[in-house]
Amino acid sequence: MKENYNEKLITAEIAATKIKSGDRVLLGHAVAEPSALINEIVDKHDNYKNVELVHLVYLGNSDYLKYPESFIDNSLFMGAGQRKYYADGVVNFTPCFFNEVPKMLDEEYLPVDVFAFQCAPPDENGYINVGVSADYGLAAIKKAKMVIAELNPQMPRTAGDGNSIHVSEIDYMFEVDRPLFEIGETKIGDIERQIGAHIAKLIPDGATLQLGIGSIPDAILEFLKDKKDLGIHTEMLSDGIVDLVRSGAITGNAKNTHKGKIVTTFIMGTKKLYDFCNNNPDVEVYGVDYTNNPYVIAQNDNMISVNACIQVDLMGQVIADNIGLKQFSGVGGQVDFVRGANMSKGGKAIIAMASTAARGTISKIVPFLDHGGAVTTSRFDVSYIVTEYGVAELRGKTLKQRARALINIAHPDFREELEKEFEVRFKEKL
Ligand code: COA
Numbered sequence: 001m002k003e004n005y006n007e008k009l010i011t012a013e014i015a016a017t018k019i020k021s022g023d024r025v026l027l028g029h030a031v032a033e034p035s036a037l038i039n040e041i042v043d044k045h046d047n048y049k050n051v052e053l054v055h056l057v058y059l060g061n062s063d064y065l066k067y068p069e070s071f072i073d074n075s076l077f078m079g080a081g082q083r084k085y086y087a088d089g090v091v092n093f094t095p096c097f098f099n100e101v102p103k104m105l106d107e108e109y110l111p112v113d114v115f116a117f118q119c120a121p122p123d124e125n126g127y128i129n130v131g132v133s134a135d136y137g138l139a140a141i142k143k144a145k146m147v148i149a150e151l152n153p154q155m156p157r158t159a160g161d162g163n164s165i166h167v168s169e170i171d172y173m174f175e176v177d178r179p180l181f182e183i184g185e186t187k188i189g190d191i192e193r194q195i196g197a198h199i200a201k202l203i204p205d206g207a208t209l210q211l212g213i214g215s216i217p218d219a220i221l222e223f224l225k226d227k228k229d230l231g232i233h234t235e236m237l238s239d240g241i242v243d244l245v246r247s248g249a250i251t252g253n254a255k256n257t258h259k260g261k262i263v264t265t266f267i268m269g270t271k272k273l274y275d276f277c278n279n280n281p282d283v284e285v286y287g288v289d290y291t292n293n294p295y296v297i298a299q300n301d302n303m304i305s306v307n308a309c310i311q312v313d314l315m316g317q318v319i320a321d322n323i324g325l326k327q328f329s330g331v332g333g334q335v336d337f338v339r340g341a342n343m344s345k346g347g348k349a350i351i352a353m354a355s356t357a358a359r360g361t362i363s364k365i366v367p368f369l370d371h372g373g374a375v376t377t378s379r380f381d382v383s384y385i386v387t388e389y390g391v392a393e394l395r396g397k398t399l400k401q402r403a404r405a406l407i408n409i410a411h412p413d414f415r416e417e418l419e420k421e422f423e424v425r426f427k428e429k430l
Helices: 002-008 012-017 035-043 097-107 137-143 189-201 215-221 240-247 273-277 334-343 399-408 414-424
Strands: 023-028 051-055 070-075 114-119 127-129 146-151 162-167 171-173 208-211 231-233 261-264 284-285 303-308 311-313 349-352 383-385 388-393
Touching: 002 171, 012 035, 012 171, 035 146, 097 137, 114 137, 189 215, 189 349, 189 383, 189 388, 208 215, 208 334, 215 240, 215 303, 240 273, 273 284, 303 334, 334 349, 388 399, 399 414
Parallel strands: 023 051, 023 114, 051 070, 114 146, 146 171, 208 231, 208 303, 231 261, 261 284, 303 349, 349 383
Antiparallel strands: 127 162, 383 388
């Protein structure tokens, strides 16, 4: 193994020279982003022309967008770094469900020349570990023409099928030693707490949970401390679950699949979470084609998914990834989990939001979606919408019943306007 290792071990500087103009480079996801390599190629941007950088959640320095001649952005999910440059026309968005990224690589809808990622260094038998991100990385290692690994001893080693990969499958490696990206705790205010309390009432003991990103999912955790035998089957694992495991609320004992285990496809939080996941056999990290497959999700009874959104119209059409014509994020696994939860026996797909945005000046419940806005979760998939004013259960309801339920949970300052539209549309008073 040592021979194999030494042969492939280079420096970040040399690794950067392996990337050629015109290459399509897929970057490791979120905390597994190969930031040392990205910094190298950005520093030497003059050496590159039309290198396409493909990514989902991207946490690092987005300076590559300053050099559009050298680098072409291809965001499958947009973050704050890309949003900053959106108005300049240099950010490209590819709509796709998170669960289908491995298939897009495999069947070459999105063929990649290079996959570059951060991982844990080889163990004594020569196996690196993908750590915090199995998602599309496992598929990319098999499919990319060239694989470059940034070896970081601070990356946790995680359990999950195929997470340990022999160095013979990697073309080039270089060593770094630095703390992983950390996403600090979110700010939870009164509105988030009220929403969290409504959602907690929809979660029975023994439920399996998917909690999305942001302050609302985090606010729910406060209300789950007294629940029993909760399980986790999620896309992203964040800090909040650590305390729930320690308090005994999460045991995974009621799950039908992976009983007793926490299942996720990526991990993003603080060092507390990374330490908890390191060599922890109870945390399993799988490829996203498995975790986010709605049929896999649905195997657990009482599967509850909780995700956030930006806008909902009176029919229950949900926008979660754009504001008008402006791309804001991406679908991620929202629809994957909405569908899985809807299919699960006793499952509930919950979409939650504050009733207003922009310090109370805009209602998130609207008669019509914003001009140019694109639906994320359709009215055929939607189930529960929750605001600080309560819960609107839309499944099995007519358009008229849906509109009534949604107006009841809109902010009181905007109800009159919504009621007027109700009367025009349904020819009766609310
Ligand atoms: N009209 C105009 N602006 C709006 C708006 C609306 N209806 N709703 C939100 N905004 C603005 C907010 O004011 C805020 O602006 P600011 O950044 O200038 O303060 C911004 O949009 C973000 O809104 P916020 O509600 O704070 O976002 P968030 O960080 O809680 O994220 C989503 C919410 C919906 C964007 C995020 O959950 C997402 O991207 N979801 C899609 C992916 C997904 O659900 N994946 C599955 C789970 S991992």
